Amino acid sequence: MKLNFCSLSSGSSGNCYYLGNEFHGILIDAGISATSIRKFLKNMDISMQTIMGVLITHNHTDHIKGLEVLTRKNNLPAFTTHKIWKSILTPHKKISPDCIREIPLKQRFHLADFDIEAFPVCHDAPETIGFHICAGDKKITIATDLGHICQTAAPYIKAANLLVIESNYDEQMLVNGKYPHFLKSRIQSDHGHLGNHQTSAFLADNISDNLSIICLAHLSKNNNTPVKVLQTLQQAFSERGIILNGQQRISILNRDMPTDMIRLIE
Ligand SMILES: [Zn+2]
Ligand SMILES: [Zn+2]
Numbered sequence: 168m169k170l171n172f173c174s175l176s177s178g179s180s181g182n183c184y185y186l187g188n189e190f191h192g193i194l195i196d197a198g199i200s201a202t203s204i205r206k207f208l209k210n211m212d213i214s215m216q217t218i219m220g221v222l223i224t225h226n227h228t229d230h231i232k233g234l235e236v237l238t239r240k241n242n243l244p245a246f247t248t249h250k251i252w253k254s255i256l257t258p259h260k261k262i263s264p265d266c267i268r269e270i271p272l273k274q275r276f277h278l279a280d281f282d283i284e285a286f287p288v289c290h291d292a293p294e295t296i297g298f299h300i301c302a303g304d305k306k307i308t309i310a311t312d313l314g315h316i317c318q319t320a321a322p323y324i325k326a327a328n329l330l331v332i333e334s335n336y337d338e339q340m341l342v343n344g345k346y347p348h349f350l351k352s353r354i355q356s357d358h359g360h361l362g363n364h365q366t367s368a369f370l371a372d373n374i375s376d377n378l379s380i381i382c383l384a385h386l387s388k389n390n391n392t393p394v395k396v397l398q399t400l401q402q403a404f405s406e407r408g409i410i411l412n413g414q415q416r417i418s419i420l421n422r423d424m425p426t427d428m429i430r431l432i433e
Contacts, residue, residue, distance in 0.1 A: 168280070168303050170432035172329060175199065175207045177384045177420035181229050182311055184331065186300060187217065188432075191279035194221040195298060195309050197245075198229040201236035207425050215241055219279040220268070223247035224311060225295040226254040235259055238266035246270050246278065247296070248285065254293040272296065273319075286323045288313040291358040299323040305431050307331075311385045314357040316369050325373050329431055331420070334367070334383040335360035336390040337399070344390050360385070363396055367403035374409060380429060382418045393419040 168188050175183040181199035185192055185208070192213060197204060205215055221243055224230050237243045239261065246268045247255070256262060270276055275284045282301040287294070290312045297310035297320060308327035310320060324330060341351055341362070353359050370381060383396050396419055404411070411417075420426055 168432060169430070170302050170305055172307065172380075172429045172431060173211070174331070174382065174384070174420040174426045175204060176423055176425070177311070177331075178386050178422035179229050179388060180423060181232060182224075182385065183233070184309060185211075185213065186281070186302070186307060187213065188280055188302065190217065191219050191281075192217050193219055193278060193281060193300075194243075196224055196230040196311070197221050197233040197237050198227075198231060199233055201233040201240065204233055204237065205241075211425070211428060218243060220244040220246055222283065222285075222298050223251060223255070224297065224309075225251055225290060225292040227292055227312070230312075231255060231259070235261045238263040242266060244268050246276075246283075248272060248294055250294040251292075251296065284323070286320055287317075288320050289315055289317050289358050290360075291353065291356075297323060299326065303432055305329065307431075313361055314359040315361070315365065321373075324369075325375070326377075328377055329380040329382070329429070330378060331382040331384050332366055332370075333361045333385040334363050334391070334396045334400075335385050336362050336387045337392070337395040338362045338364055340395070341387075341390040346389070354387075354390075360387075363391065363399040364403075367400040370400065371403040371407045371409060374404075376412060376415075379414050380416055380418065380431070382420050382426075382429075384420045386419070386422060388422060 182196040184195040285296040309331040
């Protein structure tokens with residue numbers, strides 16, 4: 168079985184990720200328009216017919232913008248918790264009821280060729296989850312919006328072979344930037360977003376040979392740059408004497424265009 172991953176879009180303007188093999192695929196979040204999702208998949212020769220569902224992390228627009236249309240026009244089943252569904256359905260009533268699938272927290276469920284477990288993360292939505300997905304002998308963890316890495320989320324993050332983790336803002340750029348005080352405080356809080364130093368320190372403290380691909384995700388448009396993300400991570404690694412082995416790689420996910428396909432199993 169092959170296994171491919173790519174980010175269609177990552178950041179506060181929209182999040183959508185693809186994971187699939189030669190038979191089936193799934194999406195994680197639908198934070199860009201359904202038209203863009205269909206177009207990007209087509210450009211990668213992925214048929215919409217092979218997409219078996221979309222996993223939703225929380226109700227913020229940058230994660231659900233295309234959800235209504237994907238359920239109504241493509242009849243795509245969407246999976247998230249009862250509490251997150253409640254927060255989505257209040258303002259977005261046009262979601263096709265036939266596509267609503269409720270999932271439990273911290274209990275594996277099966278979708279197409281994937282075993283999936285949702286785990287709670289700390290973020291300023293009614294509920295926010297990350298996903299830990301097993302496919303073949305590979306484990307993929309996606310945690311895009313979280314103010315800090317709590318004890319519940321940490322084991323899922325540490326267990327990944329491919330990790331998609333937020334590195335939202337450069338601490339200096341945020342502090343010196345134009346955002347109002349309340350917004351700066353919200354972003355920096357335990358229920359906001361992860362800064363470059365937070366993410367880098369966690370990765371430097373916990374990296375193992377099992378972690379082969381680190382995708383740094385959900386970069387802020389105004390308070391971060393890919394260069395800052397990479398510099399901060401490289402500095403954290405060098406301070407601890409960490410040298411990546413030949414199989415490990417780091418990818419900074421683009422904010423508004425797809426990344427190259429990452430081939431986890433050739
Ligand atoms: Zn977000
Ligand atoms: Zn969010």
